[in-house]
Amino acid sequence: MAEIERVAVAVLIIGDEILSGRTQDTNLNFIAKYLGTFGIDVAEVRVVGDLKDEIIAALNALRSRYDYVITTGGIGPTHDDITADCVAEAFGVELYEHPEIIEMMTARWQGEINAARRRMARIPEGGSLVRNPVQGPPGFQIGNVFVLAGVPMIMRGMMEDVGPRMRPGAVVIARTVRVEGIGESVMALPLETVAKAHPDLSLGSYPFFGQDGFGSNLVVRGRVEDEVLSTVEELVGALEGLGAKAITRVEP
Amino acid sequence: MAEIERVAVAVLIIGDEILSGRTQDTNLNFIAKYLGTFGIDVAEVRVVGDLKDEIIAALNALRSRYDYVITTGGIGPTHDDITADCVAEAFGVELYEHPEIIEMMTARWQGEINAARRRMARIPEGGSLVRNPVQGPPGFQIGNVFVLAGVPMIMRGMMEDVGPRMRPGAVVIARTVRVEGIGESVMALPLETVAKAHPDLSLGSYPFFGQDGFGSNLVVRGRVEDEVLSTVEELVGALEGLGAKAITRVEP
Numbered sequence: 001m002a003e004i005e006r007v008a009v010a011v012l013i014i015g016d017e018i019l020s021g022r023t024q025d026t027n028l029n030f031i032a033k034y035l036g037t038f039g040i041d042v043a044e045v046r047v048v049g050d051l052k053d054e055i056i057a058a059l060n061a062l063r064s065r066y067d068y069v070i071t072t073g074g075i076g077p078t079h080d081d082i083t084a085d086c087v088a089e090a091f092g093v094e095l096y097e098h099p100e101i102i103e104m105m106t107a108r109w110q111g112e113i114n115a116a117r118r119r120m121a122r123i124p125e126g127g128s129l130v131r132n133p134v135q136g137p138p139g140f141q142i143g144n145v146f147v148l149a150g151v152p153m154i155m156r157g158m159m160e161d162v163g164p165r166m167r168p169g170a171v172v173i174a175r176t177v178r179v180e181g182i183g184e185s186v187m188a189l190p191l192e193t194v195a196k197a198h199p200d201l202s203l204g205s206y207p208f209f210g211q212d213g214f215g216s217n218l219v220v221r222g223r224v225e226d227e228v229l230s231t232v233e234e235l236v237g238a239l240e241g242l243g244a245k246a247i248t249r250v251e252p
Numbered sequence: 253m254a255e256i257e258r259v260a261v262a263v264l265i266i267g268d269e270i271l272s273g274r275t276q277d278t279n280l281n282f283i284a285k286y287l288g289t290f291g292i293d294v295a296e297v298r299v300v301g302d303l304k305d306e307i308i309a310a311l312n313a314l315r316s317r318y319d320y321v322i323t324t325g326g327i328g329p330t331h332d333d334i335t336a337d338c339v340a341e342a343f344g345v346e347l348y349e350h351p352e353i354i355e356m357m358t359a360r361w362q363g364e365i366n367a368a369r370r371r372m373a374r375i376p377e378g379g380s381l382v383r384n385p386v387q388g389p390p391g392f393q394i395g396n397v398f399v400l401a402g403v404p405m406i407m408r409g410m411m412e413d414v415g416p417r418m419r420p421g422a423v424v425i426a427r428t429v430r431v432e433g434i435g436e437s438v439m440a441l442p443l444e445t446v447a448k449a450h451p452d453l454s455l456g457s458y459p460f461f462g463q464d465g466f467g468s469n470l471v472v473r474g475r476v477e478d479e480v481l482s483t484v485e486e487l488v489g490a491l492e493g494l495g496a497k498a499i500t501r502v503e504p
Binding site: 018021076119184188202205207 | 268272273274275276277278280288294295296299301306328329332366405426435436441454456457473
């Protein structure tokens with residue numbers, strides 16, 4: 001059996017608007033699902049405000065610890081967009097105006113490139129561009145850090161150029177056993193017994209309560225399909241006789 | 253003028269399901285808005301998986317740095333619910349079964365309290381209960397840390413008992429100037445000039461693009477109403493003559 005390798009990514013969400021509640025972040029959820037298709041795990045997330053010291057400290061903590069870091073937000077033209085400056089400072093390099101971005105801007109705005117737009121043309125020395133298929137200037141990569149826009153539509157487009165640049169991992173297979181009519185506390189012991197027998201799998205319980213009844217979705221996650229599938233059967237067996245109204249294997 | 257004090261909270265979101273993308277977190281956004289009404293800022297957020305060492309390290313980093321920490325998730329009855337254990341370990345105390353919770357459970361389940369349910373009755377020595385008006389056992393507070401459920405409906409209910417326990421800050425007043433028909437890069441310089449003249453205000457630019465046009469919402473945030481309102485006028489003045497189709501003061 002090939003060795004099962006984990007590739008771990010941290011996401012650093014930058015922006016006062018997320019912390020104040022003005023904006024509901026949806027970027028993390030997209031990034032997590034998208035990278036999942038490459039077998040890459042989001043292992044940690046931090047959200048920090050538009051503050052230089054905070055951004056640099058978080059970036060340095062995360063990039064030294066995880067295979068990759070993705071930042072979102074703070075790369076626009078206004079004074080509160082300081083991500084590029086912070087990333088350059090974290091890496092101890094200077095920003096420079098990338099000729100390709102200046103060229104794109106010149107083509108688009110017929111030579112009218114003011115100072116604010118020029119801010120968006122800056123990337124750190126040693127960095128490379130991350131394609132932006134949607135609108136506006138590109139993101140960039142430096143070392144193991146990918147710097148993306150915060151606007152979801154643009155961030156999603158940029159991710160198409162990020163996923164393939166990362167070392168892929170073994171894809172996680174997840175299967176759900178939906179148990180209706182009994183509470184989590186009734187299934188906790190059999191769930192734990194099965195979980196302990198498979199330490200390299202992750203078994204989670206996600207309860208639901210609604211007009212149609214209550215119960216829990218038990219999710220088995222792992223990187224070896226046979227083990228996930230046989231563990232689902234083991235779990236279903238262990239849950240029998242507990243009085244559930246229904247035990248359903250949910251296809252993904 | 254009274255001193256304007258900032259009260260800063262960190263949110264620690266615990267759960268593999270958020271990191272994997274299975275679940276879209278909405279708790280942060282609720283907490284941020286809710287605490288905003290008490291003048292309390294969310295200053296940093298971390299999301300970690302159901303891993304003991306990660307939870308303890310993040311909790312200790314955050315509780316030593318911020319006025320308060322709120323955790324969400326990991327307080328259910330199953331083996332992957334380890335938040336209470338981690339919080340106790342972070343504080344160097346033991347968990348014990350709280351008699352009031354045992355009493356509530358006994359009343360509800362007529363004495364049938366299995367081991368999984370008893371797990372949910374444990375709180376750290378020196379902790380106090382956080383009322384759960386929705387369903388299931390309470391959360392708890394120890395020191396400056398509030399430990400809440402992850403299920404949004406339950407977390408929201410618990411927050412009603414958290415906000416009033418925190419020292420209130422000066423409420424942030426936010427006013428938005430909506431500018432249509434010019435891009436962020438055109439408004440960047442006047443925005444920066446106004447921002448630099450008011451270092452204790454936060455001025456952010458949140459661009460929009462849609463079928464109805466494009467532009468940016470410029471948000472002025474501060475704790476002194478007069479200053480926020482006069483800065484809005486200063487900003488509107490600075491934006492005149494840039495070719496905007498419309499400049500609108502958006503009432504909150």
